[in-house]
Amino acid sequence: MNGYLLALDQGTTSSRAILFDVGGNAVVKAQYPLKQIYPRPGWVEHDPEEILATQLHALAEVYEKSGVSPTEIAAIGITNQRETTILWDRATGRSVCNAICWQCRRTADICEDLEKAGLGPYIREKTGLIIDPYFSGTKLKWLLDRDPALRRRAENGEILFGTVESWLIWQLTGGKAHVTDVSNASRTMLLDTEKLCWDKEILRALDIPEQMLPRLVSNSETYGVVAHHPGFSDLTGIPICAAVGDQQAALFGQGCLRPGMAKNTYGTGCFTLMNLGGDRVTSHSGLVTTIGWKLGEKVSYVLEGSVFNAGSAIQWLRDGAGVVTTAHETDILAERAEDNQGVYFVPAFTGLGAPYWDPDARGCFFGLTRGTDKAVLCRSVLEAIAYEVADLVRTMNGDTASPITELRVDGGASVSNFMMQFQADLLNIPVDRPRNVETTAFGAAALAGLAAGVYAGPEELEKLRLSERVFTPVMSSEKRSALYRRWQRAVELSRAWGKEE
Numbered sequence: 001m002n003g004y005l006l007a008l009d010q011g012t013t014s015s016r017a018i019l020f021d022v023g024g025n026a027v028v029k030a031q032y033p034l035k036q037i038y039p040r041p042g043w044v045e046h047d048p049e050e051i052l053a054t055q056l057h058a059l060a061e062v063y064e065k066s067g068v069s070p071t072e073i074a075a076i077g078i079t080n081q082r083e084t085t086i087l088w089d090r091a092t093g094r095s096v097c098n099a100i101c102w103q104c105r106r107t108a109d110i111c112e113d114l115e116k117a118g119l120g121p122y123i124r125e126k127t128g129l130i131i132d133p134y135f136s137g138t139k140l141k142w143l144l145d146r147d148p149a150l151r152r153r154a155e156n157g158e159i160l161f162g163t164v165e166s167w168l169i170w171q172l173t174g175g176k177a178h179v180t181d182v183s184n185a186s187r188t189m190l191l192d193t194e195k196l197c198w199d200k201e202i203l204r205a206l207d208i209p210e211q212m213l214p215r216l217v218s219n220s221e222t223y224g225v226v227a228h229h230p231g232f233s234d235l236t237g238i239p240i241c242a243a244v245g246d247q248q249a250a251l252f253g254q255g256c257l258r259p260g261m262a263k264n265t266y267g268t269g270c271f272t273l274m275n276l277g278g279d280r281v282t283s284h285s286g287l288v289t290t291i292g293w294k295l296g297e298k299v300s301y302v303l304e305g306s307v308f309n310a311g312s313a314i315q316w317l318r319d320g321a322g323v324v325t326t327a328h329e330t331d332i333l334a335e336r337a338e339d340n341q342g343v344y345f346v347p348a349f350t351g352l353g354a355p356y357w358d359p360d361a362r363g364c365f366f367g368l369t370r371g372t373d374k375a376v377l378c379r380s381v382l383e384a385i386a387y388e389v390a391d392l393v394r395t396m397n398g399d400t401a402s403p404i405t406e407l408r409v410d411g412g413a414s415v416s417n418f419m420m421q422f423q424a425d426l427l428n429i430p431v432d433r434p435r436n437v438e439t440t441a442f443g444a445a446a447l448a449g450l451a452a453g454v455y456a457g458p459e460e461l462e463k464l465r466l467s468e469r470v471f472t473p474v475m476s477s478e479k480r481s482a483l484y485r486r487w488q489r490a491v492e493l494s495r496a497w498g499k500e501e
Contacts, residue, residue, distance in 0.1 A: 004073050005449050006062070006238075007441035008055055010080045010164050011246065012036075012101065012268040013315075015054035017062040018441045019073075022454055024464040026438045030061035037098060042105040042350055042359075048086045048095035051164065052171055060231040070234045076172075076226070077242035077448030079249040079440055080164035082187045085139040087150070087212075088167065090160050093175055096150065099164075100139040103268075103308055103350050107138035108359045114138070119205055126192045126199050128280065128289030132357055134306070136163060137189035141206040154212045161212045163188070165243040172240060174227030180214040181243040182299070186291040191216075193291055194280060196299070218294040219244045220451040242447035246440050247271040248292050251302060253443030254408045254434065255465035257458050262396070262404045264389050265440065266413035269353070270310040272392040274404065276301040285395045286355030295450065295458070303399060305354040305392030309363070310385045311413045313347035317381055323374050331416045334379040342367040344490040345380040347388075355395040356491070364494045382419045387487040390426040408432045410439040417471075425475035426484065435468040 004027070009016040016031040032054035037045040083102035088095045100106070111131045114120070120131055129135055140161055144151040153159045162170065166180045185191045190208070192199045196216060203210055217223060222239045229235075244252065247265060251273045254263045259277035264270060273292070280289055280301050292302040314330050317323045324330050344366045346352075351359035365380070389407075397403040407423070409431055414420060424431040436442060449455045 004066075004068055005445040005452075005454065006059070006073055006076045007445040007448075008059060008076065008078045008168065009246070009441040009444065010051060010055050010078070010168060012081045012103070015051065015058050016441065017055070017058035018438055018445070019062050019066050019068070020442060020445045022449070024436055024442055024446070026436070026441075028062045028066045030058040030065070032057050040106075044101035044103040044350070045098040046084065046101055048088065048099045048167060051099065051167065055168060056229065056231065063232050063235060070238060073235070073238055074454050075239050075241035075448040075452035077244070077444030077446075078165050078168055078240065079244050079246045079444035080168070080184070082163060082184055082245040082247070083134055083136045083139070084164055085136045085143070086162055086164065086167045087143060088160055088162075088170070090158055093171065096159060097143060100143070102134060104139065105133045105350055105359050107133040107142050110138045110141060114205065117205070123189060123202060124282070126194075126202065127189050128186070128193050128282070128301075129189050130286075130288060130357060131189070133359060134308075134353065135187060135189035137202065137206055137208070140208055144208065155209045157211045159212055160214070162214050166214045169223055169240060169243065172226050172229075173224035176227070177224040178214045179217045179223050179243075181217055181219045182291045182294045183219055183245040183248040184243065185216055187245060193289070193301070196294075217243075218296070220293070220295050220447040222451060239452065241451035242444050244293060244444055244447055247273055247304065248302065249443030249447075250410055250440040251275065251443070252293060253439035253441070253446060254410060255462045256408060257462055260402055260404075261408070262393075262406075263408040263410065264392070266310055266385065266409065266411035268310065268312045270307045270385060270388050270392070272305045272389060272396065274303045274396055274400065276303055281400065283395075283399045285398050286357055287392070287395055287399060288354070293447065303396055305395060307353045307388040307392065308351065309347040309349045310388060311411065312349065313345070313381050313384065314413060316349070317378065323377055327412070330378045330382065331418055333375040334382045334418045337375040337379040340380050340383060341369070341372060341376050342486075343372055343376050343380045344486060345377075345384040346490050346494040347381070347384050348494050352491070352495070355391060356495070358495050361495045362497050364490070364497055366490045366493060382416060383422055385413060386419055386423040386426055387484070389423060390484065393427055404429065406430050406432055408434065410434060410437060420471045424471040424473045426480060428473045428477070428480065430473075431471040432467050433469050433471070435466040
């Protein structure tokens with residue numbers, strides 16, 4: 001049996017590649033940053049060609065550094081930022097415009113029109129999602145509406161649509177596979193997640209030509225093989241056997257394979273997911289129901305809460321405000337502050353996601369005094385991220401019969417001991433950080449390994465997950481309640497601020 005699995009992890013701020021052995025250990029890694037493009041306030045874009053170039057560079061570097069033979073690599077799995085929308089020319093394979101990032105809020109007016117037309121309940125029933133600029137459907141409509149020539153070409157089958165995994169698979173296979181896995185498709189607001197097909201009524205409402213959409217596939221099967229590419233021609237013929245949205249990949253990689261298990265990823269945003277198994281539970285509190293993964297004919301659904309700005313708030317402290325020079329410094333300074341001195345931060349840079357779904361909210365600090373220093377600012381930012389997750393978990397507990405009893409965590413900001421302890425205190429449950437922090441990439445690799453026969457079944461993967469540290473709550477219930485009440489007030493004030501603009 002071949003001994004390695006290669007994961008491509010294309011994220012919001014970087015493109016990464018990781019080679020895993022069959023024990024789930026990361027052997028070699030490479031990472032290249034991805035430029036963020038902000039044409040207007042609230043708009044976020046990426047260059048699709050840069051997405052591709054950085055991902056291919058990472059792939060080539062990992063292969064070169066690894067020293068392994070191509071015959072030792074069983075399969076490639078891909079995980080990606082999800083709702084980001086890409087259009088490209090079928091004939092040339094070149095992108096025709098910048099990608100609209102999942103964070104972008106430019107389609108708020110389109111979403112409002114859809115709500116006024118009474119489509120909210122139908123879209124909720126069919127897709128499990130709410131109408132919001134977050135999802136791909138309205139981004140695609142916006143691109144087609146603003147360029148009649150582009151729309152005509154799309155209607156003629158000359159322009160293809162895909163989320164990031166579709167774009168990468170098309171390029172890696174030399175244009176032979178135009179596919180999307182059901183986990184990413186479920187984030188477009190175009191998929192009937194029960195029948196697993198593109199919903200014709202929604203396509204009609206958004207005026208989207210179905211011929212530009214990719215073919216739907218499961219999360220663990222062979223989509224095609226790597227075509228010849230300069231720089232890693234030795235990898236030609238290696239099968240691409242998995243694709244999965246980054247948050248679902250993290251849930252899978254964390255070993256949350258049974259109903260009721262939950263994880264949170266602290267990345268650019270925060271994403272809390274609970275495995276629902278085969279039950280398509282509908283949230284009544286601002287969360288969404290989406291597809292976790294499809295293995296064979298079996299579909300697993302998840303309940304998800306998403307907030308748009310988490311790690312991006314730490315990045316802002318470093319790059320925007322210049323308060324710190326490294327992300328780790330935020331953690332060091334936060335530890336120095338004895339308490340938050342009544343200072344609260346709401347990181348609504350691009351509005352608020354779940355459970356509020358308020359695109360007009362704006363980022364705010366509250367409670368600043370002359371005595372507020374860098375340490376307090378850093379503490380308030382880290383606390384804000386934990387409060388956002390507490391919002392999601394509390395809401396999730398209200399939507400399901402059984403409350404979450406443990407939260408598994410991953411993502412860059414989960415290295416913060418201060419924040420993980422504060423998270424456990426806010427939730428009053430254990431917070432479990434894994435030994436293998438590359439859970440997202442490993443989720444994609446593991447799904448590829450299942451398709452390639454490296455693993456016999458999902459139960460084999462559960463045994464690979466080991467804890468590095470479990471944070472247990474120590475805060476009193478009185479203090480917990482008082483802190484959370486103040487956070488809720490800060491959120492309401494940030495929403496009021498946005499509505500005055």
